[in-house]
Amino acid sequence: MKVRPLRAVLQSLPLLLSAALMSGAQGRIVEPADIIVVHGRVYTENPKQPWAQAVAIRHGKIVAVGDDPEIERRRGMGTKVINAGGKIVLPGFVDSHIHFMDGSLSLGRVNLGGAKDPGDIQKRLRQYAFEHPGDDWILGRGWNYGMFGPEALPHKKYLDEIFPNRPVFLEGYDGHTYWANSKALVLAGITRDTPDPPNGTIVRDPQTGEATGALKESAQDLVAKIIPKPSRAEKLLALRAGMRWANEHGITRVHSAGQDFEELDLFDEMRHRGDLSVRMYIAYFLNPPALRPQDLEAIDHARKKFHDDWIDADAVKFMVDGVVESHTAAMLEPYSDDASVKGKLFWEPANYKAAVAELDKRGLQLFTHAIGDYAVRTALDAYEAAPARNRKRDHRPRIEHIETISAADIPRFGKLGIIACMQPLHSYPDRDLLEVWAQRLACRDSQSVGRGSDRGYAPDV
Numbered sequence: 001m002k003v004r005p006l007r008a009v010l011q012s013l014p015l016l017l018s019a020a021l022m023s024g025a026q027g028r029i030v031e032p033a034d035i036i037v038v039h040g041r042v043y044t045e046n047p048k049q050p051w052a053q054a055v056a057i058r059h060g061k062i063v064a065v066g067d068d069p070e071i072e073r074r075r076g077m078g079t080k081v082i083n084a085g086g087k088i089v090l091p092g093f094v095d096s097h098i099h100f101m102d103g104s105l106s107l108g109r110v111n112l113g114g115a116k117d118p119g120d121i122q123k124r125l126r127q128y129a130f131e132h133p134g135d136d137w138i139l140g141r142g143w144n145y146g147m148f149g150p151e152a153l154p155h156k157k158y159l160d161e162i163f164p165n166r167p168v169f170l171e172g173y174d175g176h177t178y179w180a181n182s183k184a185l186v187l188a189g190i191t192r193d194t195p196d197p198p199n200g201t202i203v204r205d206p207q208t209g210e211a212t213g214a215l216k217e218s219a220q221d222l223v224a225k226i227i228p229k230p231s232r233a234e235k236l237l238a239l240r241a242g243m244r245w246a247n248e249h250g251i252t253r254v255h256s257a258g259q260d261f262e263e264l265d266l267f268d269e270m271r272h273r274g275d276l277s278v279r280m281y282i283a284y285f286l287n288p289p290a291l292r293p294q295d296l297e298a299i300d301h302a303r304k305k306f307h308d309d310w311i312d313a314d315a316v317k318f319m320v321d322g323v324v325e326s327h328t329a330a331m332l333e334p335y336s337d338d339a340s341v342k343g344k345l346f347w348e349p350a351n352y353k354a355a356v357a358e359l360d361k362r363g364l365q366l367f368t369h370a371i372g373d374y375a376v377r378t379a380l381d382a383y384e385a386a387p388a389r390n391r392k393r394d395h396r397p398r399i400e401h402i403e404t405i406s407a408a409d410i411p412r413f414g415k416l417g418i419i420a421c422m423q424p425l426h427s428y429p430d431r432d433l434l435e436v437w438a439q440r441l442a443c444r445d446s447q448s449v450g451r452g453s454d455r456g457y458a459p460d461v
Helices: 004-010 070-071 100-106 118-131 147-153 181-186 216-222 232-248 260-273 293-305 349-361 371-389 405-415 431-438 438-446
Strands: 035-038 041-042 055-057 061-065 078-084 093-098 137-145 170-174 179-180 200-206 209-216 251-256 279-285 311-319 365-370 398-401 419-422 449-451
Touching: 035 070, 041 118, 055 070, 061 293, 093 449, 100 232, 100 260, 118 137, 118 147, 137 209, 170 181, 170 209, 170 216, 179 181, 179 216, 179 279, 181 209, 181 216, 200 216, 209 216, 232 260, 260 293, 260 311, 293 311, 349 365, 349 371, 365 371, 371 398, 371 405
Parallel strands: 035 078, 093 251, 137 170, 251 279, 279 311, 311 365, 365 398, 398 419, 419 449
Antiparallel strands: 035 055, 055 061, 170 179, 179 209, 200 209
């Protein structure tokens, strides 16, 4: 839902409009507000008084919610007054799972979301090349596995037809499989003899052994590492566009699920320039195979420097498996269409459990990407073991995605106080996936549920 007419309001709204903020200022002298919004229909989330007319904001915080006359008393000489004109004013949304830098950079790349078939992809790429002539890389994201038929994987031939000499590298909607043309593969030095990297697969033609252009999981790094990185100025420009996108959609706070940790100084620079209009809760992305001293050093340094309402680096993200579509999600039983494959864990369970226990002891909130039912169980086991080794606290660990789950594991979410954080946009445009996935089952027993867009790794809609 877009709320552009109230953009200035939404940039100032905190996470909730609570009963504690309801004004009782009648008869008292109060400091004037910086902004007041009047003549609106304000949804408060307070069940005893769900609707109000007006809001007062001071120093970026809501200081009062009430009727128009009550809030008008907070008007001062310099107060900005916004007439909502009877429109609905909502609390700012919290996107609980996003990749902010990746999503921001994608705004300047080829959007392949919603493409129906390879021909549609080619059309969009041609248009981009026409608008951006030259021989530099063409980057895009958002293609869906379903357009490629039963094999559900892209092939370089579709890209080679239109770009034999210009490198093309396209990210799938979920960020777990990438699509390269022959030029990109040559530049990366990928041949039939190139071995698969750990936790990655170079998809090959079964007859010739040649790379098909589909790169699963960490295999995408073979190409990604040779693509020129955006400059600091380009990143700042992209982040400003990302902030505008978030505010236009009513988002005032995000939980970054990895990658943005490296950009903490950029977010800090934006704050000092007055450009940071979204509060950032940022997780450190911890790569396998184990927790290392340099990881702890980076985490501790960031926590000391960034631990406030606008930038908070107090979380760590694990990724213990891949995705169902490319058969990289770790399952308890083999895939129905290939009995030889069960997926695999990216972390050895013992190493993962030890890392969870150590980070939990240090008071960090933990995110774990787990899509296969074996991965979900592995995460539950590690979370359950951690408080037994550490003092009990309100640690609220999270499991992200949860697209499959064993029936025996469903009650453990509520019992252990684990947040089930899901991203329904992964099913777009196939609504039937929502019926197949186990997300509703996890919601049923979890005490807390999170919803996120997974922007940067989910369809743009």
